[in-house]
Amino acid sequence: MDIKYDLSSYTRVLKLASTPSWEEFSRIALIAGAGILLIGIVGFLIFTVMSFLPGGV
Structure with a gap:
């Protein structure tokens, strides 16, 4: 290392x-x-969908 x-x-x-x-x-x-907001919205949508599915969160 020089x-x-x-x-x-x-x-x-x-x-x-x-x-x-x-x-x-x-x-x-x-x-x-805008990127942070978009990632937050996608995460919230995934959480919402998983909450309504049987055996979700």
């Missing part, structure tokens, strides 16, 4: 990284929130 090479790789990545603009951040947050 520590000097690893540190130079990490610093190169940090120099290339930039803070997202507010528009980009809000778009990413909206898409992530």
